[in-house]
Amino acid sequence: xxxxxxxxxxxxxxxxxxxxxxxxxxxxxxxxxxxxxxxxxxxxxxxxxxxxxxxxxxxxxxxxxxxxxxxxxxxxxxxxxxxxxxxxxxxxxxxxxxxxxxxxxxxxxxxxxxxxxxxxxxxxxxxxxxxxxxxxxxxxxxxxxxxxxxxxxxxxxxxxxxxxxxxxxxxxxxxxxxxxxxxxxxxxxxxxxxxxxxxxxxxxxxxxxxxx
Numbered sequence: 059x060x061x062x063x064x065x066x067x068x069x070x071x072x073x074x075x076x077x078x079x080x081x082x083x084x085x086x087x088x089x090x091x092x093x094x095x096x097x098x099x100x101x102x103x104x105x106x107x108x109x110x111x112x113x114x115x116x117x118x119x120x121x122x123x124x125x126x127x128x129x130x131x132x133x134x135x136x137x138x139x140x141x142x143x144x145x146x147x148x149x150x151x152x153x154x155x156x157x158x159x160x161x162x163x164x165x166x167x168x169x170x171x172x173x174x175x176x177x178x179x180x181x182x183x184x185x186x187x188x189x190x191x192x193x194x195x196x197x198x199x200x201x202x203x204x205x206x207x208x209x210x211x212x213x214x215x216x217x218x219x220x221x222x223x224x225x226x227x228x229x230x231x232x233x234x235x236x237x238x239x240x241x242x243x244x245x246x247x248x249x250x251x252x253x254x255x256x257x258x259x260x261x262x263x264x265x266x267x268x269x270x
Contacts, residue, residue: 069118073110074103077134078266080144086121087114088144092132094151104151109133111146111164124170128158135265139192139212142166147187147199157181161190161199161208163215173197173210175217182206182220188265191229191236198236198248200226202265207238209251219251228267239263 075092082088093109095102109132113121126133130152137145144164150156157180159172184203191198192212200207200223207226209219225241235249241262248254 067118069114072112072114072120072123073108075109075132076112077132078136080136080138082138082142082144083140085116087116088112088136088138089114090133090136090146091123092134092149093129094132101151104130107132107151109148111136111144111170124164126162126170126172128152131158131160135187135190137190137192139194143192143212145190145192145197145199146170147190149187150185154185157185160185160187160201161197161210163197163212171215173215173217175208175210175220179208179217179220183208188226189228189267191231193231193234193236196236196251198229198238200229200238200265202227202241209248221254227263227265230267230269232269237267237269239265239267 073091074095076089077092078090080088089112091110093107110123110125112123131148133146135147146162148160157177161173162170164170182204183201186203187199188202189200197210202225205224228239238246243259246254246256
């Protein structure tokens with residue numbers, strides 16, 4: 059804003075397909091690098107894709123790159139908990155009958171830690187996480203093609219709720235509670251697992267949501 063929204067820098071050299079970037083409290087940037095090279099919407103490099111969670115300095119220097127064991131998990135959507143924990147939601151570009159974990163957590167050191175759910179529960183998400191957010195206790199991730207969202211315990215990484223929501227789209231945290239949108243216009247306020255209220259809006263929401 060100090061430059062009136064003018065472009066002041068351009069950084070590259072950390073992978074193909076950077077999808078989302080978030081700013082950490084200490085000034086570092088975290089980039090979800092999807093790793094997929096496309097022509098239009100056609101993927102060209104699924105067998106050689108190299109997704110990563112990439113940390114950059116405020117000057118654009120690569121500080122660290124973390125990868126998942128399965129290269130077909132394209133890292134796309136990010137969130138942090140206000141501290142040092144980063145959450146990432148993936149799109150799986152591998153075999154259609156495989157259902158690997160689609161959400162992972164990074165606490166600043168060590169590898170990415172996949173969150174836990176049974177394969178049949180991951181199957182509900184239809185290989186795609188569209189938006190993710192975290193409170194002090196919970197992690198929530200949405201899936202429009204799966205028409206659902208899941209809530210995990212941040213402490214244990216275990217899935218505690220899997221709820222239906224048609225075209226589940228964006229999620230943000232405001233005042234310690236989740237606000238979830240849908241492409242149908244529905245808004246859900248979820249303060250804890252199994253504790254929610256909803257109303258309809260006149261907006262067909264997308265999945266890229268930010269609390270301002």
